[in-house]
Amino acid sequence: MRNIVILNGAGISAESGLGTFRDQDGLWTKYDLEEVATPQGFARNPTLVQGFYNARRANCRGASPNAAHTALARLETEHPGEILVVTQNIDDLHERAGSRAVWHMHGEILRALCAACGHRWDAPDEMAPDDPCPACGAASTRPDVVWFGEVPYLMEEICYRLTQADLFVSIGTSGNVYPAAGFVELARGAGAATLELNLEPSDTASAFAETRQGKASQLVPDWVAGLLARAD
Ligand code: OAD
Numbered sequence: 001m002r003n004i005v006i007l008n009g010a011g012i013s014a015e016s017g018l019g020t021f022r023d024q025d026g027l028w029t030k031y032d033l034e035e036v037a038t039p040q041g042f043a044r045n046p047t048l049v050q051g052f053y054n055a056r057r058a059n060c061r062g063a064s065p066n067a068a069h070t071a072l073a074r075l076e077t078e079h080p081g082e083i084l085v086v087t088q089n090i091d092d093l094h095e096r097a098g099s100r101a102v103w104h105m106h107g108e109i110l111r112a113l114c115a116a117c118g119h120r121w122d123a124p125d126e127m128a129p130d131d132p133c134p135a136c137g138a139a140s141t142r143p144d145v146v147w148f149g150e151v152p153y154l155m156e157e158i159c160y161r162l163t164q165a166d167l168f169v170s171i172g173t174s175g176n177v178y179p180a181a182g183f184v185e186l187a188r189g190a191g192a193a194t195l196e197l198n199l200e201p202s203d204t205a206s207a208f209a210e211t212r213q214g215k216a217s218q219l220v221p222d223w224v225a226g227l228l229a230r231a232d
Contacts, residue, residue, distance in 0.1 A: 001081065001166045001167045001193070001227065001231075002080070002081030002082065002166055003081055003082045003084075003161075003164055003165050003166045003167070004075075004079065004081065004082065004083050004084070004165065004166065004167045004168075004169065005084050005086060005161050005162055005165040005167075005168050005169070005183075005187065005192075006072065006083070006084065006085045006086065006168075006169045006170075006171060007086050007087075007088070007168070007169070007170045007171070007173065007180055007183050008085065008086075008087050008088065008089065008170070008171040008172050008173060009087075009088045009089065009170075009171070009172050009173025009174065009180070010026075010088070010089060010172060010173070011171065011172020011173060011174075011198060011199060011216055012066075012068050012069065012087075012089070012093075012171050012172035012216045012220070013063070013066075013069075013089055013091055013093055013172075014172065014216070015066045015067075015068070015215060015216065015217045016063040016064060016065060016066045016069075016091075016093055017059070017062075017063050018059055018060065018063050018089075018091055018093075019059075020172075020174075021174075022174050022176060031052065033148060034148075035048065035049075036048065036049050036052040036053075037147050037148055038147050038148045038149055039147055039149055039150065040149075041147075042142060042147070046129035046142075047128070047129060049142075050127050050128055050129055050142075050143070053109060053127065053143040053145065054125070054126050054127060056090070056109055057109045057110065057123060057125060057127075057143075058125065060090075060091040060092065060093075060109050060110065061110075061125070063091065063093065064093070064096070065093040065094070065096050065097035066093075066216070066217050067217040067218075067220070067221050068171070068172075068216035068217050068219075068220035068221065069093045069094055069096075069097035069099070070097045070098070070221075071220045071221040071223075071224040071225075072085060072094065072097070072099055072220065072224070073094070073097040073098035073099045074224060074228075075224045075227070075228070076098075076099050076100065076101060077098070078228050079227070079228065079231065080231060081166075082101075083101060084101050084103065084161055085099055085101060085102045085103070086103045086105055086154075086158055086161075086180075086183075087102060087103070087104055087105065087106075088105060088106045088173060088177070088180050089104075089106070090104065090106055090107055090108055090109040090145050091109060092108065092109075092110055103153070103154050103157070103158065104153065105146070105152040105153050105154055105155070105158060105180065106145060106146045106152060106153070107143070107144045107145035107146045107153060108144055108145070109123070109143060109145060110122065110123055111123055111143075111144035112124075112127060112131075112141050112142070112143060112144055113141070113142055113143070113144035114133035114135065114136060114138060114140055114141055114142075115138075115140040115141070115142050116133060116136055116138035116140040117133060117135055117136040117138065119133055119134070119135035119136065120144055121134055121135075123143065123144070127141060127142075127143065129141070152179060152180070155179065158183075159186060162183055162186045162187045162190065162192070163186065163187070163190040164190075165187050165190070165192040166192055166193065167192055167193045167194075167195065168183065168184060168187035168188070168192045168193070168194050168195070169194075169195045169196075169197065169223075170183070170184060170194075170195070170196045170197070170198070170202070170204075170208070171196075171197045171198070171216055171219075171220060172197070172198060172199070172216050173198070173202060174198075174202050174203060175202035175203035175204035175205070176203055181203065181204050184196075184204055184207045184208060185207055188207065188209070193209055193210075194207070194208045194209045194210070195208060195209070195210045195211070195212070195223070196208040196210070196211040196212070197211075197212050197214075197216065197219040197220060197223060198211070198212075198213060199213065199214065199215060199216075200213060201213065
């Protein structure tokens with residue numbers, strides 16, 4: 001199992017206090033995603049959208065990595081092969097746990113993006129629609145997150161890495177949102193072993209060779225410990 005690609009979603013950060021999207025009490029039960037997570041919603045009401053992401057940025061800054069994030073950082077350090085974490089999460093909990101190979105396919109809440117010139121920079125705590133871009137001065141700033149209807153980041157590179165993987169592991173994601181929900185088929189089709197670690201079987205659970213149910217803070221450290229013990 002040299003090359004391991006790990007996809008994760010909101011479930012891995014749930015025990016750090018960051019809400020998921022589709023569980024009971026999830027963010028999409030309280031907010032209309034069309035209004036706060038689409039380019040059209042942003043065009044209609046940028047203040048509302050910036051406010052939504054300002055609150056999420058504050059939650060992220062107030063949260064700490066949990067045992068699942070820490071276990072993946074340990075795996076990256078101790079596994080003799082390659083580990084790549086592809087996350088749908090916009091928080092920075094993997095980085096704060098010590099992981100270095102982390103690709104944020106849905107962007108990062110702690111970064112800002114100029115829609116006019118493409119410049120990126122560290123987001124302030126509070127962003128406002130008329131904040132000027134530090135590079136070009138345009139008042140076109142937005143959070144550096146991918147909205148519905150936009151193409152996720154690094155897709156070509158991610159697809160390539162999935163085709164090279166010996167093992168594909170999906171953690172804490174409902175399998176509702178493509179293209180991430182299709183990664184298991186791509187990796188499996190290219191010959192990877194597949195494992196799902198989730199609180200409950202996801203929408204794509206039947207595509208995995210193995211599934212384990214439970215909390216990420218328990219399942220992920222157990223899986224990492226087992227894998228590293230076998231590598232000895
Ligand atoms: P979801 O809210 O759709 O799914 C979270 C998954 O995590 C569910 O299957 C839960 O059962 C599981 N879960 C919850 N708590 C858990 C725990 N403690 N341990 C393990 N699993 C747990 O979130 P995502 O799949 O991440 O995109 O959602 C994917 C994308 O949809 C997000 O990146 C976001 C959202 O809309 C955008 O905003 C573009």
